[in-house]
Amino acid sequence: MSAQSDNHAVLCEQLKACDVRPTPQREVVLKSILEKRDHPTADEVFARVKATMPSISLATVYNCLETLVSCGLVRSVNFERGPTRYCPNLHPHAHFHDVASGATHDIDLPESVLAKIKSVLPPGYAADSVEIVFRGKATPSARN
Amino acid sequence: MSAQSDNHAVLCEQLKACDVRPTPQREVVLKSILEKRDHPTADEVFARVKATMPSISLATVYNCLETLVSCGLVRSVNFERGPTRYCPNLHPHAHFHDVASGATHDIDLPESVLAKIKSVLPPGYAADSVEIVFRGKATPSARN
DNA sequence: GTAGTAATTAGAATTATTCTAATTACTGAT
DNA sequence: ATCAGTAATTAGAATAATTCTAATTACTAC
Known part of the structure; x- marks a missing residue:
């Protein structure tokens, strides 16, 4: 606690x-x-x-x-x-969805990557939020 | 046709x-x-x-x-x-979801950006796919 | 042409969520 | 403190998208 x-x-x-x-x-x-x-x-x-x-x-x-x-x-x-x-982590992060276990892992998103992602938006697109979700398999050692 | x-x-x-x-x-x-x-x-x-x-x-x-x-x-x-x-576009792309109109726009994802995104995964995470979704408002002129 | 498998179908069932209408709990003005 | 007005909670019904079930129809390979 x-x-x-x-x-x-x-x-x-x-x-x-x-x-x-x-x-x-x-x-x-x-x-x-x-x-x-x-x-x-x-x-x-x-x-x-x-x-x-x-x-x-x-x-x-x-x-x-x-x-x-x-x-x-x-x-x-x-x-x-x-x-x-529902997710308690309020820092900018992506999610990794492990299809084998069903588990969800937070993946930290550095500011530089976030900026690069937002740079793909052509003019005229104003994004309030971005959601990034990976799907795949995480090795058991890759714990969060 | x-x-x-x-x-x-x-x-x-x-x-x-x-x-x-x-x-x-x-x-x-x-x-x-x-x-x-x-x-x-x-x-x-x-x-x-x-x-x-x-x-x-x-x-x-x-x-x-x-x-x-x-x-x-x-x-x-x-x-x-x-x-x-359901989406006919098979090229790597993100989606922009316009909250005002409900419309969905495809956003092209250059290989370099895709690589940068995948680079955030720590060792042990093998992603089969990445989904990137922007939420926001697109000006009417930003047509797809 | 027939046996075996795969695809389609209508309708029932399921799942997560939202709605409804009633009750209960607060708040601020007196 | 008391009361009026608003906000929050509640149980259960309703909804929406999807999946399941069991039966029928259409293929394929021998």
């Missing part, structure tokens, strides 16, 4: 800083994502969160996730048509 | 070259994608194809699209959790 994710006051501050009312549900959903550095689906978040808040509903989990994504505290990622996954 | 997409024999050859039986349904589905250089959904392909083959079923359209994608004659693209779209 890092001070970052386990502390009630810190989570509240993060939410308030985004102009979001710090409800217990939002806190516990945010905490469940920040504390594990993986890429859970809404269902997985629901399962985790029920451990500490058994009364929470799936609809609320969806609502909280949507709120957290739109205020920028978590990111969402999609692989093909699979269920949306 | 280009010779590429409108010719029965050419379509057959493309399918046979992939070890896929050239059925009338597969031909007409492939043709409907090749002839328009856009990014239709399965439903849109279904609608187009019914014009020339009213008896075709949606399940068959899905089956044909799956076959065509897995033999590499068309590509599939996804934007968030939206319906899968």
Whole structure:
């Protein structure tokens, strides 16, 4: 339990800083994502969160996730048509989707590469975001 | 109607070259994608194809699209959790998703940029494919 | 021409997500 | 503190895209 994710006051501050009312549900959903550095689906978040808040509903989990994504505290990622996954890593990064294990790895994106990627856009195209997804196989030693 | 997409024999050859039986349904589905250089959904392909083959079923359209994608004659693209779209452009390219209009534009990817992108992968990561999706707004003049 | 396999089909089933309408919990003004 | 108004939560129904199922039809090779 890092001070970052386990502390009630810190989570509240993060939410308030985004102009979001710090409800217990939002806190516990945010905490469940920040504390594990993986890429859970809404269902997985629901399962985790029920451990500490058994009364929470799936609809609320969806609502909280949507709120957290739109205020920028978590990111969402999609692989093909699979269920949306949620990502605590806010630094610019790509995703590597291991088809063998189903696991998702964050791949750091240096500023220079990001700049090179954006340079492919012809004039008239204004991008708010870029999503880069690799698909392939990672050796077991390549852990994240 | 280009010779590429409108010719029965050419379509057959493309399918046979992939070890896929050239059925009338597969031909007409492939043709409907090749002839328009856009990014239709399965439903849109279904609608187009019914014009020339009213008896075709949606399940068959899905089956044909799956076959065509897995033999590499068309590509599939996804934007968030939206319906899968199909793309006739087989050259390496990124996609620009215009949030205002919903339109999708192909963005050519020079080999040098592709190489730079792949260079971010640490050892142990073997990527079969990379998907690059920009989200933003394109000026009306930026036509594809 | 027939047996065996592959493709197509209609409709049911599934999955992830969103919507609806009701309840509960806050907030700010008094 | 009290109350009105708004925001958040909830359970369950509804939706959308896709996949599955089981039956039929069409090929292919002998």
